[in-house]
Amino acid sequence: MSKAQAESVIKNIIREIAQECATQGQAVSETLVAFIVKAIVLNPENDFNVDRALTRDDVERLIQKCVETLLDNESPSLDTIKMQVYFDMNYTGREEFLTEHKRVLDNRLDIVLREITDSRARTKEELEALYRKMVSFIILKSGLGSPTDINVVREATAALQSIFPQTELGPFLAMVKKDKERQLQELILIVTGIRLFNKDCGKGGEGIDDLPSLLSEAIPETLNNIDQNLGAIRQMAYKYTAILNKYQDPHNRNESVPNFSLIKDSLVNSRQHEGFLQILLDDAHKCNDHSKSVEIELKDRLNGLRTIVQSKTAVPTAQVYPQFIRVAQLWRGLQDELVLLSVLNNILYSLEPFARLHQEIFTDEVLEPYLEYANILSDEERVQYGFCAYTCAIEDRFLLPGDPNIGIIRYKGHNFAFSSQEAAHEFASDPDNTYFLLNSKTASYINMATENAKFHPELIQLLELHKQFATISPYGRAADSGKMVEAPVTKADMGTQTDTHILESNIVKSYEWNEWELRRKALKLANLRTKVTHSAQTNLSHFRRDNISQVYLPKENKTQTKKDSYSKVPKPSRYISGLRGCSSEDTVMQTVDLTVTVEEDL
Numbered sequence: 001m002s003k004a005q006a007e008s009v010i011k012n013i014i015r016e017i018a019q020e021c022a023t024q025g026q027a028v029s030e031t032l033v034a035f036i037v038k039a040i041v042l043n044p045e046n047d048f049n050v051d052r053a054l055t056r057d058d059v060e061r062l063i064q065k066c067v068e069t070l071l072d073n074e075s076p077s078l079d080t081i082k083m084q085v086y087f088d089m090n091y092t093g094r095e096e097f098l099t100e101h102k103r104v105l106d107n108r109l110d111i112v113l114r115e116i117t118d119s120r121a122r123t124k125e126e127l128e129a130l131y132r133k134m135v136s137f138i139i140l141k142s143g144l145g146s147p148t149d150i151n152v153v154r155e156a157t158a159a160l161q162s163i164f165p166q167t168e169l170g171p172f173l174a175m176v177k178k179d180k181e182r183q184l185q186e187l188i189l190i191v192t193g194i195r196l197f198n199k200d201c202g203k204g205g206e207g208i209d210d211l212p213s214l215l216s217e218a219i220p221e222t223l224n225n226i227d228q229n230l231g232a233i234r235q236m237a238y239k240y241t242a243i244l245n246k247y248q249d250p251h252n253r254n255e256s257v258p259n260f261s262l263i264k265d266s267l268v269n270s271r272q273h274e275g276f277l278q279i280l281l282d283d284a285h286k287c288n289d290h291s292k293s294v295e296i297e298l299k300d301r302l303n304g305l306r307t308i309v310q311s312k313t314a315v316p317t318a319q320v321y322p323q324f325i326r327v328a329q330l331w332r333g334l335q336d337e338l339v340l341l342s343v344l345n346n347i348l349y350s351l352e353p354f355a356r357l358h359q360e361i362f363t364d365e366v367l368e369p370y371l372e373y374a375n376i377l378s379d380e381e382r383v384q385y386g387f388c389a390y391t392c393a394i395e396d397r398f399l400l401p402g403d404p405n406i407g408i409i410r411y412k413g414h415n416f417a418f419s420s421q422e423a424a425h426e427f428a429s430d431p432d433n434t435y436f437l438l439n440s441k442t443a444s445y446i447n448m449a450t451e452n453a454k455f456h457p458e459l460i461q462l463l464e465l466h467k468q469f470a471t472i473s474p475y476g477r478a479a480d481s482g483k484m485v486e487a488p489v490t491k492a493d494m495g496t497q498t499d500t501h502i503l504e505s506n507i508v509k510s511y512e513w514n515e516w517e518l519r520r521k522a523l524k525l526a527n528l529r530t531k532v533t534h535s536a537q538t539n540l541s542h543f544r545r546d547n548i549s550q551v552y553l554p555k556e557n558k559t560q561t562k563k564d565s566y567s568k569v570p571k572p573s574r575y576i577s578g579l580r581g582c583s584s585e586d587t588v589m590q591t592v593d594l595t596v597t598v599e600e601d602l
Contacts, residue, residue, distance in 0.1 A: 013037065013059060017066045028070055032085045036066050039081075076265040076358045080272050083354035087276050090347055094283060097343065098336050105141075112137045117180045121173065131166050137184070142192040142328070143335055145207020152207040159194040160187065163317075186325070193324025196331055197309075200302045211334040212295050218341055219288045226284060226348060230277045233355060237270040239367055246371075266358035273355045280344050287344075291337045298330040570595050 014033045021028045040062060041048045048054075048062065072078055092100065116137060121130045135157050136147040145152035164187055172180065199205025240263050247260070305323050309315055418424040512518050573594040578587050 009054070009059075010034075010037070013063060017063055017070070020063065020067050021070050024067075024071060026071055029085070029089075031089060032082060033066065033070070035081060035085060036069055037062065040065050040069065074357070074361075076262065076269045076361075079354045079357050080265070080269045083269070083272060083276070083351060086350060086354070087347070090350070091276075091279070094286060094340065097340060101336070101339060109137065109140055112140070113181065113184070116184065117177045119173065121169070127166065127169050130169060134184070134187075135160055138188050138191050141188045142195075143332075144192060144195055149207055155195060155198070155204050155206050156191060159191045159198075162194070163187065163190055163321075189325040189328040190321055192328035192331065193326075196327050197302060197305050197324065201306065211331070211338060212291075212298075215287075215291045215295075215334065215337060215341070218338070219284065219291065222284050222341055222345055222348075223281070223288065225345075226277055226281045229348065229352070230274065230281060233270050233273050233277065236359065236362075237267060237274060239371060240264075240267040240270060240362075242371060243367070262358075262361070266362060269355060269358055273351060276351060277348070280348055283344055284341070287337050287341050291334060294330050294333045294337070298327065298334075301327050301330065568598055570598055 014030050014037060017033045017037070018028055018030055021033075040046055046065060048058065054062070069075075069078065112133065116130065116133055119126075119130050119133075121127045135153060138160065139145055139147045139152060139156050145156075147153060172183065175183070195204060195208065199208050243263060244260070244267070301323060305320065305327070308320060308323070512521070573596070575592040575594050576589055577592060578589045580587075
């Protein structure tokens with residue numbers, strides 16, 4: 001089966017699974033379905049072998065297992081996967097998000113920009129309409145008010161007329177498109193800066209929100225919400241860890257043991273939720289720091305502008321325009337912080353449903369009997385530095401924080417931390433030691449995390465195993481050959497292309513690299529300084545010069561000949577009677593004139 005055919009089959013399977021889930025009242029995204037399909041295939045217990053073409057029975061079995069997994073509403077493991085997929089699809093880094101946000105805004109206003117740059121206005125009415133369109137575009141681009149608010153339009157028009165009167169539209173229309181766009185961007189910044197300065201002076205500011213005040217209220221509230229959620233989820237993780245630690249002790253084996261598998265799934269869910277909340281908290285702190293620095297600089301710029309404008313009757317544009325532009329840029333930075341903060345809040349509230357199930361199952365009343373005599377320690381008390389590699393391998397999904405004070409072992413390019421000295425000694429004595437897994441096969445401590453992730457795919461992102469799963473074998477039979485991880489592909493078709501001329505061509509034809517040639521030219525010029533040019537002209541040589549003469553063109557003449565005439569005469573016609581001679585009497589001939597006159601003929 002070719003690669004294109006395989007991709008088509010996979011897409012059809014994903015589409016069929018999504019439709020089946022929708023039929024049973026569960027809407028799922030194709031991204032989530034694709035992840036579940038890969039997880040089902042990777043699980044050795046399901047015994048899928050893609051070395052051969054999947055039969056219809058294999059496809060039906062795969063679809064059935066995926067649908068059963070996706071419809072399991074009592075699985076914290078599935079909620080963890082949903083949380084990971086949602087976060088991966090909706091969260092982006094700060095710089096990437098701001099770049100994408102700017103691109104979306106530019107695309108929305110691209111039609112208005114094109115109408116302005118492609119305008120061919122000539123009449124007075126067309127020029128006035130173009131000017132109004134420029135004002136609306138500046139308002140929309142700056143985000144300061146609505147173009148339907150008459151007060152906002154008047155204020156923006158007054159600011160634009162002070163730097164770009166309507167009489168300047170003629171030279172503007174004569175520019176090329178790129179120059180028009182560049183000047184529009186400059187006008188947007190200057191007009192925005194003027195309006196913000198007027199608002200600061202109390203002379204305007206229609207439709208402009210007080211962003212510093214909004215941010216000063218929203219950022220602490222967001223930080224507080226994230227801290228509260230983070231504290232609650234950490235407490236749940238501490239309790240799960242304490243229970244698993246307690247019943248890991250051989251002296252407590254005889255006591256009633258809770259559902260270990262469900263607690264481990266809940267612990268993984270809590271740790272993943274904690275990791276995502278920590279990312280949001282770091283971004284919120286960055287928003288706080290950046291907004292404070294921007295507010296300080298903005299206040300200084302506005303105070304400087306107020307000093308310049310108030311102390312002079314006429315202010316040079318070269319002095320204030322850069323200040324207005326910088327004020328507009330700083331204000332745009334505050335707008336970006338507000339949008340970014342809104343996205344962080346949306347992600348924060350959207351993550352809560354994915355961590356709600358295990359909190360409803362393991363309430364305080366349910367966990368209280370198991371926490372008796374258990375020592376609940378925080379990550380700070382355990383000195384968190386990743387998770388214990390030995391415990392994660394032996395106890396299957398028991399994510400016990402490691403203690404770097406015990407020591408960190410670097411082996412085969414990986415750093416390993418441990419929760420106890422016994423675990424560190426056991427690992428260090430033989431890192432490649434093998435033991436039996438759930439499917440009666442063997443693997444080393446190092447490969448156990450990858451092997452556990454096959455059975456529990458939510459560990460892939462939490463333990464950052466993306467690199468291992470990029471080249472991992474999806475078949476359980478791969479362990480027979482002693483290779484859990486296949487060698488990565490080291491060869492691939494590649495192609496690169498560079499511009500023919502990266503820089504604009506600038507060939508100086510008078511350039512000489514030979515110093516002797518330069519010396520020869522210098523001597524020639526030095527000799528010419530002492531020479532005088534003579535010229536002479538003979539009686540015949542003056543004919544060689546170019547002569548130009550100008551004459552009047554001949555006038556157009558017309559002649560007329562005689563008119564064509566014609567004449568018409570009557571056509572004679574006579575009738576002679578009495579020529580038959582049939583009567584007994586003598587024949588008497590008579591002539592009758594039948595000629596028609598010219599007038600009657602016409």
